[in-house]
Amino acid sequence: MGQTINGLLRRHGLILAFLVFLGGVALNAEAFLTPGNILDVLRQVSITGMMALGVTFVVLTGRLDLSVGSMLTLLTVIVVDQHNIVGPFPAIVMTLLAGLAVGAINGLLVGFVKLNALIVTLAMLSFLQGLVLFYSGGSNVNVSNAQDTWFGVFGRGDFLGLPVPVVLFFVSAVIAGLVLQFTTFGRRVYGVGGNETASIFSGIDARWTVFWAYVVSGLTTGVAAVIMGSRVMGAQNTIGQGYELTVLAGVILGGTSLLGGSGSIWRTVIGISMLGFIQNGLLLLGFPYYVQWLVTWAVIIIAVWIDLGAKRGRIFA
């Protein structure tokens, strides 16, 4: 019995601590655990969460994608601007295609040319931010006919009483989880991340696996951009700045290993939702918004350390 409790704490200590946090905030802020507030948090989380789904694929292969923040900016600017020019549906298609294209370039450079993922996606971050300024000429873009377009449904609409972005996020999460668990591609992602050499010897083409992981990341960022553009009905040139870090923080917090091969979609969903609830809870308790950054720091360190300590059987390296 003592053993099981110990094991339970080790494996799910983070979630238990999170539940304690939720309870603590709920006692001190009545509005916290109301359905309306929970849906608001989930609505906010859906954009970073959407991106995190794709980034999880990349991280599982043992690579990184730092370009998603700039990519979100670029794609949001594209979807909003093109909405005014070619209408909502073609704009969405273009945005998703652009996301796939950027992901493919990342995938090509990392998977096939075998360049360092961190630097390549860092270069892409810089390049895409330049591309944003080039495309928009430095000015912000807005949806001109915000009142009479159905485009708003992705960010603002409701479906069966749930916000559409939340539904999109959860449906995508289920699909991504199923792909990882039950498709050959999903198993290959784990294989390449777990032991690349072994995976190559077992006949997996690691280059294509990495390539497609980046393409998935580009696609989910494209969907996130559609939600973002639809919610804001406009886009600034810096709208996605820093998102790559929040997304990574969520993925890491969930317990997906940066070394690859270990982690899952549901962990990412938990990690990114935790960040959302921590942020919202601290605000409701009356803390200034930047206190959440301090808490995020502590939570990341503690969570990852506990996770690592549990895996190797002792706390200190």
Added chain:
Amino acid sequence: MSLATNNQAATPLQSVLGWLLRNHIWVFLALTVIVFSVSSPYFLTVNNIGNILTQGAFIGILAIGMTLVMIDGEIDLSVGAILALASALAIGLQDHMGVWPAVFLGLMSGAALGFVNGTLVALSGMHSFIVTLGGLIGIRGLVFVYSGENALMVPDFSYTEIPEIYFGPISLTAILFFALALFFQWVLSSTRHGRETYAVGDNIEAAHDAGINVKRHKIINFTICGTLAAVCGILLSMRLGTAEPNAGKIWELWTIIAVVLGGTRLQGGFGSMWMTIGGVLTLAVLRNGLRLLNTPNYVELMVMGGVLVMALVLDKLLNQKGDT
């Protein structure tokens, strides 16, 4: 490692070629200088060279610490936030204790945070990317907790004249950068700590088996990196006379770009301050030159991305030849 060292009986041409390939960043730097000199009459002037050196020195000082950490096979993403905190403390504390104690405490904040980063990496065994990603987010929070959302203003503007010492066109800031770079090049090439840095980065288990105290070693390098970030922050606060809570945002990325451009490898075990100086100067020349040519801001960002990928490809090609 390189073409020339493999071949003992290298002809002079081969050794020159080998040297150029090993130091491709300097070749690239020379090329950019030539291109900008031809295309802008204002580029190759004494004043502008002085400007480039001063502008480059800020990222340069960060890059020195980053180089040490990267040769160790680690990374420090928190330098931008550390510099913001040091600059806020150096200015904010002046009302209470005077200029130099405030500057000293700013410096100490950087050392302390670097020590925390290093200790967390060493004790937990977590990857430094995670530890310092947390630091990047959390230390920025500390800055806001300390200074609120507004920029802090220096009480007495004579503070801004401290670094305004020039040796010809070269500012004290630039001199400081070169002095620190030379000092740490000496540390890398001529001290035990320096040799251990390469050993740890090259093969951490072998280094441990050889009797190197890897944990203490890493803590020292992260502390140096944090301290240098604080030096950069304090110089920035002197230059601006204010400390803005968002100062240094994404400077960690520019720093990594400069170091990688120089040829130091993220995998660890390879690199030098010479390379980093080359990378820093190249970055500074590119930014300065593109601005002199009146190119829009986006060109700079796109060129930077392109150059970075090119540097990686080049390094890969040269490295593959050298290794066989």
